[in-house]
Amino acid sequence: MRDVAVIGAGCTTFGEKWSSSFRDLFVEAGALALEDAHLSGEKIDAMYVGNMSAGRFIEQEHIGALIADYAGLATHHMPSTRVEAACASGGLAFRQAVIAVASGMEDIVVAAGVEKMTDVEPGASTDTLTGAADREWEGFVGATFPGLYAMIATDYMHRYPLTREQLALVAVKNHYNGARNPIAQFQQEITIDTVLKSPMVAEPLRLFDCSPITDGAAAVIVAPLERAREFTDTPIKVLASAQASDTITLHDRRDISTLDASVVAGKWALKMARCTHKDIDLVEVHDCFSIAEICAIEDLGFCKKGEAGKFTADGETALNGTIPVNTSGGLKACGHPVGATGIKQVFEVVQQLRGEAGKRQIDGAKIGMTHNVGGTGATVAVHIFGRA
Amino acid sequence: MSVARFWRKIPHRYNMLGTKCETCGRHFFPPRSFCPDCRRSGKIADYKFAGTGTVVTYTVIHTASEQFEKLTPYVLAIVELDEGPRMTAQVVCRPDEVKIGMRVKRAFRRIATDGESGVIHYGTKFVPVE
């Protein structure tokens, strides 16, 4: 197996981008990534695109070919493949690109993610996102996606010492980071009160516990590590790529408040990277809801089960904490264009490891991790990166 | 949900018909025709659930998808059936009544209506046991 490096990365701004179409978004992200790697499009050997539901959001399928075509590469006939795993589509697209290069089958591979969510009404997007869970045995009986995570929160708060205020601090911290990220959907800081006074969505989760509906796209380019310096002075090595699955329904899980797929993928990734969680300088976790970040930092081993509330309140996950979590602002403040999120997480870690993260830079960051979840934990992808 | 897709599961949704592995005694709802524990040596038979159980966790939904908007706020829970399997379902009670450990039993109720003049879907909700 060959070592793999990220040689270029690009991302659109995230937000409700009324004037940008699906096609505009991925073309912009792809062009930024190519420019970053000083590459022209015809050098690309293959492309993997994470997208959850263009079929429901813009009534367009066959995304792989569409993207290759609008990237100006139709006559190049390069293979282009769509990857779908709900909110983990981006993370899985990235993993496919890594596997393609590691195997020796391809050299220069683009991993992209794109979602255009605001062309449908909010009720329709809520329903589409419910498709990330079990439509017949969760969605059909009235479960919403926030409702499922709310049931995790109820279980968690019944068993462990997590206060409503500590939960709000996850969103407060992520908005603080988002305010320092030029691509973030929300650029303003908030207080605990902002969260506690926002409308109830699914008890105990309020609007500011939830990631928003977002348009956006991100793209990264991977290549064999031995060739990386042909393209960039700052290659970022992929130290580990892991992916795990679990039951599609929340109610069939071994433990409602533990995402076993996160635990397993996290362990596999650390083993592959030959490091421990103490070596990780920053982590982008999948905070689709505030409770999801609480579970993630425990499941990945950064603190013990039941202690993430205090860990967060003590500032350990802040920019100047022992393990900065979601320096990008996370899904909550940076935004969550579902298929693009996993790639945006890679984009953030690459910026941090290159020392290009501006006001949210973690000094001397050498190793970073990404954690991307599909559904309520039925799919998890974890990647670890290091300076090459 | 299309009529056929719904109709196909009527025996299960209406009557809580599941299956049981007679080799290891594990119950399945929704039904499975393959026991993950016994694999090929599992002997699967139909099983009608008693319909009683306990609330494991819950939420009160305030923002719903279109089909359920008129019901808000409503109680959604994970119920552990007495035979072992867990399922997600609405609990017909006041939002401040529901709690973890509450005993519930099944009730046959309207779940949702597809559109204005659409098909009415029935299925299992739970009510508190007095």
Ligand SMILES: [Zn+2]
């Ligand atoms: Zn069995």
